[in-house]
Amino acid sequence: MEYKETAIKGVFILEPRVFEDSRGYFFEAWKDSDFAEHVGKVNFIQDNESKSCYGVLRGLHYQKGEFSQAKLVRVIRGKVLDVAVDMRKGSPTFGRHVMVELSEENKRQFFIPRGFAHGFLVMSDVAVFTYKVDNVYAPAHEASVRYDDPDLGISWPIDMKDVIMSDKDRAASLFKDAEYFD
């Protein structure tokens, strides 16, 4: 696995070493010791999976305070544009984001530490998104910020007028009104 730190310290893109042969392929999708050596020790406690159709945007979500979650995300079918936004007001990259294409083809993974809002836009007919989190699901402590917030300046590559979102995400707050991390 190759670990590449992004422009935001602590946010990593992981490129697996894929072994292909006449049967197909194999790669190690997760190795605790390797991750700890290159990123740091993270105790993931839950795996999640979601399936979405083209034009779905899930996010930008985070759990507040002590319920914040670090996430290691990847796509096992289709393609998404994945975004992490730094919500830590003490960070030199506060309010900045990283966008990365995750797909069945590139087998890329994206590590998002605690303190970030996270979301993705589906760019294929169908996308199956699977990820690890290091803290429990705490819906009472969930928050969302708008994907199109002008202060975030996220440039989505498609016309977002027909984007498919949950009611929760349509009601997301503006970044300036959001609850931040210290």
Ligand SMILES: Cc1cn([C@H]2C[C@H](O)[C@@H](COP(=O)(O)OP(=O)(O)O[C@H]3O[C@H](C)C(=O)[C@H](O)[C@H]3O)O2)c(=O)[nH]c1=O
């Ligand atoms: C996240 C989660 C959800 N649920 C239940 C609650 C709802 O009945 C249903 C769908 O939940 P939600 O609409 O919040 O799912 P997403 O919009 O995919 O939310 C996720 O999307 C973005 C991309 C994230 O990074 C978060 O992990 C998470 O917020 O699954 C659970 O039972 N456990 C869970 O951990």
